Amino acid sequence: MVQTRRGRAYEQTDGRAASRTRPTRRPGDSASAKRRQGERTASRKPRPAGERQGRVRNGGTRSPERRPGRARIPDERQRNVQTARQKKQRKKWGIGKVILTALAVFAMLGGIGYLSVVVFRLQQIEVTHNLYTSSEAVIEWNGRDPLSDNTLYVWWKYNHGDFSELPAVESVHAKIKSPREVVVEVKEKTFVGRVEVNGEFLYFDKEGIVSYKSGEVIDGIALIEGVETDAKKVQMGKVLPVSDTAVFEKIKEISGLLGQNELKPDKLEIAGTDLSLWFGGVKILLGDGRYASRMEQIPPILGKLNELYPGQNGVLHLENYEQGTEFIRFEPDHD
DSSP: OEEOOOOOOEEEEEEEEEEEEOOOOOHHHHHHHHHHHHHHHHOOOOOTOOOSSOOETTEEOOOOOOTOOOOOOOOOOHHHHHHHHHHHHHHHHHHHHHHHHHHHHHHHHHHHHIIIIIOBOEEEEESSSSSSSSSHHHHHHTTTTTTTBBBHHHHHHHHHHOTTTTEEEEEEEEEETTTEEEOOOOOOOOOOOEEEEETTEEEOOOTTTTTEEEOOOOOOEEESSSBOGGGGGTTTBBBBBOOOOTTTHHHHHHHHHHHHHTTSEEEEEEETTTEEETTTTEEEEEEESSSHHHHHHHHHHHHHHHHSTOOEEEEEOTTTTTTTTOOOOOEEEEO
């Protein structure tokens, strides 16, 4: 017996289904199904470009589709709390760095202080290149300072100190030979002349400042005669008190020309505006100007005089010398 139910056929044999067959499709079912599928597809709204697809395969499973506009947005309060926490952490770290830096600086300063006090304890000062200023005077200049036993401080002081109380000293350069010894190199002034006052010689520089006093004659420093000096007003380290300070400019000029011509006169005599040089017993008259051209003639003339008049004293007339002059008069002494 065959019984049909919803398009399915069963064959009854003893009350049980003997076999199962495919469901019987009615005419028009296929077209109706396609029509319904098309209606559902048309009713769906198109998704925006770039939106995540609804279904993603991951190991054979399906992930639920996210609808647009449903992404989780952090709460404003939560963001503020997080920002405040980050600022607090940065502030703590900044304070920590400042503390660590301060500790490092204090440790370094402490180490330097320990080294300067314990290691750099001065025991000896060596003075070099000094001719007119005694080594004792240079060392005593430093001994008046309460930190004079510290090598680093003494080195700094000699390189930056004021040596006006040592008139013959122009400058000083110090260097550390060891943690307990400093070497002081003295550069002294160049003297342009000397005057005799009360049996002593006062040596002065190109500015006319009295820089050295001694009873001895320094070789190469000319004696200046014809300059009126007030002996009562003489002070070391001050300008030599003379009646006319313009004389220092003339002496300075003559000193430069002497150096250019490698001349070292024994005496420089000033008589009003006229100038004379003495080389041993030979007096050379230079007049009141044109010193450069006239002094250029001195070296060869002195050499010739030593050949023609060896050991002869006399007067050499250059006061009227001009460029192109052929004859220069020399008057020997007949004493």
